[in-house]
Amino acid sequence: MGTLQHIEHQISALNDLIKINNDRIAGYQKALEGTDDSGLKTVFEGYIDQSKGYVNELNDYIHTLGGSPADGTTLSGKFYHTWMDVKSAFTKKDSHSVLADCEYGEDVAKSAYRKALDDKELIWEDDKVVSLLNNHMSGLKIAHDAIKALRDSAKQEA
Numbered sequence: 001m002g003t004l005q006h007i008e009h010q011i012s013a014l015n016d017l018i019k020i021n022n023d024r025i026a027g028y029q030k031a032l033e034g035t036d037d038s039g040l041k042t043v044f045e046g047y048i049d050q051s052k053g054y055v056n057e058l059n060d061y062i063h064t065l066g067g068s069p070a071d072g073t074t075l076s077g078k079f080y081h082t083w084m085d086v087k088s089a090f091t092k093k094d095s096h097s098v099l100a101d102c103e104y105g106e107d108v109a110k111s112a113y114r115k116a117l118d119d120k121e122l123i124w125e126d127d128k129v130v131s132l133l134n135n136h137m138s139g140l141k142i143a144h145d146a147i148k149a150l151r152d153s154a155k156q157e158a
Contacts (some may be wrong), residue, residue, distance in 0.1 A: 006123065013116045017136075018070045019056050021051040022111040024083070027105040034093040034101075043150070047143055053127035054136050061129055071096075099151035106144035113137045 028044040028051075035041060059069040116122065117133055124130045 005151050007065050007067075009126070010122055010129075011062055011065050013119065013122055014062050014065075015067075017072035017112060017116060017133075018055050018062075019072060020057045020109050021058070022072060024051045024105055024109050025055075031102050032062060034098045034140060035095060037095055040095060040098070040150070043146070048100075050143065054139075057132055057136075058139050061132065093158075095154040096151060099147055099154055101149045103151055105145065106147055110137065110140045110144060112147065113140060 024153075025048050028048045031044045033039055060071045080145075082092075113133060113136055117124075117137065124133075
């Protein structure tokens with residue numbers, strides 16, 4: 001793979017992560033609409049801000065590579081959010097089901113980052129981007145574990 005192809009592949013992978021973060025933002029915005037619990041709203045707003053920060057960092061690095069950052073969400077994210085809308089129209093959105101939806105979104109985000117870091121064709125020569133992606137992964141794992149714990153405690157309260 002030539003240098004230009006290599007850079008384009010990196011930009012594409014980083015743009016995919018931007019879209020995943022945009023999916024995550026949209027998911028937590030839906031979760032905000034699905035709960036009256038002020039504590040959960042604070043948690044969800046925090047994760048929205050986290051993903052916005054990740055998007056900004058990814059945008060900066062894409063600019064460094066000479067690329068154009070993506071906007072929007074993934075097609076699968078659009079399908080998932082539509083499914084959440086349909087599901088919420090027919091079921092009561094209790095805290096447990098809202099948190100279960102959020103945990104699913106966290107799993108998808110972690111998986112996307114893992115795929116980008118493990119992609120053999122993406123030779124991340126810049127330690128800065130590897131560190132950036134690993135920091136994002138770490139934050140996503142912490143978020144996932146927190147959401148899962150909240151979901152489990154909500155199930156016990158139900």
